[in-house]
Amino acid sequence: LLLRAMASPRVLVLLPLLTLSTIRLPPMLGNGLDEATRVHLLFAAFKFGAVAGHLVLLIKLNAWLRKKIHSPARSKEQERSSSNTGEDEEEESTVGDYVERLVREKVRRSARSVAYRREAVEKLVGDLLSVLQERLSKSFFPVLQPAIGVGSAFEGWSPRGHDAVYTLLVPLKPPRGHAFQLELGTAGDAPAKHRVRVELECTCTKDTRVGDMLCFVHQPHEALQRSQDSSLLNELCTGRYLDAQKTARWIQGLVSSAWEEVPHSRRYGLRLLPSRRSCKLELTSASGRSLCVEMLVGVQRGHSDLFLSSQAPEAIFTPGTMWAESFAVAEAKFFSHVARQAPPDSVHLQCLQLCASSLTGTVLSSYTLKTAVMDLLTLIPVTSWMGPVFVIRLQDVMAYLRSCLEEKRLDHFIIGNKFLPEDILLAPDTRGAEPLNLFQGLVEDPEAYAKALGEFEELQDQLKELIGALAPLAPLPA
Secondary structure, eight states: OHHHHHHSHHHHHHHHHHHHHHOOOOOOSSSOOOHHHHHHHHHHHHTTHHHHHHHHHHHHHHHHHHHHHHSOOOOHHHHHHHHHHHHHHHHHHHHHHHHHHHHHHHHHHHHHHHHHHHHHHHHHHHHHHHHHHHHHTTSSSOEEOOOEEESHHHHTOOTTGGGOEEEEEEEEEOOTTEEEEEEOOSTTOSSOOBEEEEEEOOOOSTTTOOTTOOOTTTOHHHHHHTTOOOHHHHHHEETTEEOHHHHHHHHHHHHHHHGGGSTTGGGEEEEEEOOSSSEEEEEEETTSOEEEEEEEEEEEOTTSSOEEESOOOTTSOOOTTOBEEEOHHHHHHHHHHHHHHSOTTBOHHHHHHHHHHTOOSSSSOHHHHHHHHHHHHHHSOGGGGBGGGHHHHHHHHHHHHHHHHHHTOOBOSSTTOTTSOTTSOOOHHHHTSOOOBTTHHHHHOHHHHHHHHHHHHHHHHHHHHHHHHHOTTSOOOO
16 A cells, blocks of 8 residues: 555655655754755755755655556566565675674774773873862962863764874963963964963952962062062063963973872873973873873963964974964864763764774865764754664765865854854854855865865775675765
């Protein structure tokens, strides 16, 4: 009855309408979208090709069903042949399901290992900062705040698997009698063009005075006579500006001298790794397994989730007084937001890790893929990322990335995004800014664009081999 109903001419007429009615974009994770905006986003993301493809597929299926129903009865030999074919297809499907489970389980094991180590790193760095805060409590050095885990390992995925780098941002607050004034360049500037100016504040009033502390503004000579000088200005600044390189060296020295005071530090051997603008640690356990931890320092923009960070591209020379704007905390909060809504067997992180770990080039980065997946998480409901659609979601990621490469446009996920969840706090100028095209370099450099296309094809070929084993009849988009 179902086959006859689907083969009905009336159903054939209704199929396009039914298809269009079911292909609806979900609400954004933050504020809702009206219907017009949903349709606009659908057309922009998928170029209507996906919709047309569904219609063609359904029409062909309908024609096949009608032919099947109205054709003469097949001979017994045809039936036996069909039965054998069905058994082969069922066996092929079973093998594909088994391979898919193996792939997903491998990615899950890697994620569990990263999560276990992440918890150990958080505890260790938390204990380390407690020791440093106690040491600095009566000084005029910056006040170290609790570390915030950022980057892939703290978002629940890692392109390097067991060799993940655990990155934490340590916010800095000004000490007594000091204030940080942020001098901002244009959003998304590369290299960084933001600076942190250090100002002295009056502490003469009862509300701001601490003990017998002298005012740096109105009693500078008396303060010097008491050796109450500004350690911040004298040791960590170049001129009046906080220096990221000097601050990183200061953190490195503190960690090295205080390590033995940290609880459980004897479980790990500590080695400081070279870094101009961060504190990189290699921690080796008694069993010989190593952890790589990177501690960045940052200054918060007001009460937002945006920071000026000491991190900067190693390949680009960045003066010590220049700081990069970091969106890492906001991005980590987005993944936390998705995790709270997603079902337990959601595959969004598995898709991201599998794609990112397959990258081999230098133009397309894991951050490119992360941005594409974050975009899709706002276009496809989180409930539609459950286990059985693993292959389909992989195909969606690749189709979306190809579309962005063809247009030479992939917008930054945070800058200019007015539809982020409400708990992600942005500065007004960031939320209202023009979207920043991460592929602008490909627009200006044809050679880089050609290389990016080549890297995409390599990535697609690797995933084709995998997806070919999982779903032979569902190739990646050409």
